[in-house]
Amino acid sequence: EVQLVESGGGLVQPGGSLRLSCAASGFTFDDYAIGWVRQAPGMEREGVSFIDKRYRRTYYGPSVKGRFTITLDTAENTAFLQMNSLEPEDTSIYYCVAKGGHLGGDPEAYVYRGQGTPVTVSS
16 A cells, blocks of 8 residues: 655744655555655645656756755665745645656656645745
């Protein structure tokens, strides 16, 4: 059974940083792409960042490129999202997501999803 458990969200001031973690079980990064989407109340789901180990590719949404970095710890089967230079517009619920096969930029293609962790950027 695929399980994704996020942690690391919280309240941070504009310009600050947070690191989200996603502990994955039930699959390995060799066969799945993993990443993050976010969705604020009343807003559409947005693809933040995705990565696949097999093809060594990453994707970043245009609003986070240059500020966020996605990495994998294959020994711990954990994905991380380092978020720097946070802006109030980054306030959202962040969900860890995964799909079999290679990376894609469409957030709806990621059929497995964790419970989400809230991120609030405010002074």
